[in-house]
Amino acid sequence: MRLDRRGFIAFMGASAAGLSARPARAQSGRAPRADDDAMLFDATKCIGCKNCVHACADANGLPRESTSGLWHDPTDLNAETKNIIMQFRGDDGRQSFVKRQCMHCIEPACTAACMIQALHKDENGVVVYDANRCIGCRYCQVACPFEVPKFQWGSNAAIIVKCEMCAHRVADGREPACCEVCPTHAVIYGPRDQLLADAHARIAAAPDRYEPSVYGEHEAGGTQVMYLSKKGVSFQELGLPALGPEAVPALSKKIQHTVYKGFIAPMAVYAGLVAAVFHARRKAPEAGGDA
Numbered sequence: 001m002r003l004d005r006r007g008f009i010a011f012m013g014a015s016a017a018g019l020s021a022r023p024a025r026a027q028s029g030r031a032p033r034a035d036d037d038a039m040l041f042d043a044t045k046c047i048g049c050k051n052c053v054h055a056c057a058d059a060n061g062l063p064r065e066s067t068s069g070l071w072h073d074p075t076d077l078n079a080e081t082k083n084i085i086m087q088f089r090g091d092d093g094r095q096s097f098v099k100r101q102c103m104h105c106i107e108p109a110c111t112a113a114c115m116i117q118a119l120h121k122d123e124n125g126v127v128v129y130d131a132n133r134c135i136g137c138r139y140c141q142v143a144c145p146f147e148v149p150k151f152q153w154g155s156n157a158a159i160i161v162k163c164e165m166c167a168h169r170v171a172d173g174r175e176p177a178c179c180e181v182c183p184t185h186a187v188i189y190g191p192r193d194q195l196l197a198d199a200h201a202r203i204a205a206a207p208d209r210y211e212p213s214v215y216g217e218h219e220a221g222g223t224q225v226m227y228l229s230k231k232g233v234s235f236q237e238l239g240l241p242a243l244g245p246e247a248v249p250a251l252s253k254k255i256q257h258t259v260y261k262g263f264i265a266p267m268a269v270y271a272g273l274v275a276a277v278f279h280a281r282r283k284a285p286e287a288g289g290d291a
């Protein structure tokens, strides 16, 4: 079951006894499949051209962000940038580029934290966002182990911004914009099981070229965006957090249990948030994109 804003208000009127923190997988909206949509980034192929950054902005109706003109600009994901390319430079001359966007976790902490499932998995296993459901609580930001969701502070109709694996393009039979424009195929799109097999085949074929594991195969319960790194450059040097194989939604459940413990007070707060956000949204213009 997913609740829209009206359903949520009705839900708040229901008995408190009916509300409890549900398992993370149930909250994500669907069970994972081996062939869910995925992306593979191969750091040995990336030349740092940032075509993917610009294509991502164009595809999502966002500005091509540059405030300083520096190569590193922007330096982090933000409310107007769903995809960035960062550069690692070691003291010993090692260097690598790395792409950052939502990891599309197999069991996402963000969907587990989102009590009305504004963030949820679509039919392809992609973590998508419904601004019409979002009440701006930003629990997803707290829960995400990769610090991906960003909040539009400057808008009356503030929303969460993150990569949705170009679900609007995929629905049209196109691939994600970043994968389409990459001149070296450093980032590719396909079913997770096939991309994972491809990644391991690359490592086996060139063990002197690659780090021996695939980031995202197991980390945080597995992610649908996976990485290969250059031999001698660790995933942590690329800014990817060291995470165990357990899915992270436990933190989300903790948030939910904390919030729901008092039930009446949070529901009153949420009722106010729903009303305020709904009022603001009705005044706000729609965002553009290549949909």
Ligand code: SF4
Binding pocket: 102, 103, 104, 105, 108, 109, 110, 111, 127, 143, 144, 145, 146, 147, 148, 149, 162
């Ligand atoms: S990386 Fe963060 S925002 Fe993306 S699916 Fe995982 S928990 Fe959600």
Ligand code: SF4
Binding pocket: 052, 055, 056, 057, 059, 060, 082, 083, 101, 162, 163, 164, 165, 166, 176, 177, 178, 179
């Ligand atoms: S899949 Fe789409 S939204 Fe995500 S990083 Fe690539 S271009 Fe941007």
Ligand code: SF4
Binding pocket: 045, 046, 047, 048, 049, 050, 051, 052, 053, 085, 097, 099, 181, 182, 183, 184, 185, 186, 187
């Ligand atoms: S378009 Fe491809 S090669 Fe260029 S920065 Fe993006 S991932 Fe790297």
